[in-house]
Amino acid sequence: MHIKLSFHIKLFLCLVAFSCVLLTLIGGYTYYKLDAQLHRDLGARAQVQAREIALIPSLVTAVENNDTQYIAALMKKIRASSDASYIVIGDSHTMHLYHSEHADRLGTPW
Structure with missing residues (x-):
């Protein structure tokens, strides 16, 4: 049809x-x-x-002194008020000093 x-x-x-x-x-x-x-x-x-x-001056000093405990404490406060997925802090030699998601990466290169 x-x-x-x-x-x-x-x-x-x-x-x-x-x-x-x-x-x-x-x-x-x-x-x-x-x-x-x-x-x-x-x-x-x-x-x-x-x-x-x-x-942040205290962060600069902590990075120069490789003070990972202070960096972690400071970043914990900053991350609480930040909408960033993660925060990574490294030194001039590209070494992880802080990683908000993967703590096992501390001391490893980027």
Whole structure:
């Protein structure tokens, strides 16, 4: 059995299909652009926070003296008020002095 559709119905169905494809493409593009912007903003925010933490005089002194206990205590306070996933502190020789997620990495290179 063959159903014959009028020109108006065919045109309407084609417009609906085209609109769905167009909306899907626009939605995908918008999602991609927003996701990229969020990642850039998050990275910039993390960089600002890292620079602010690096300016703490007592932290600088503790890093110079390899005082991992003081660094851990200070970072525990900072991490409580931070929304960072993790915080890592290292010295000029790229050695871990503090890692908020993996304490077993202390003393290992980055």
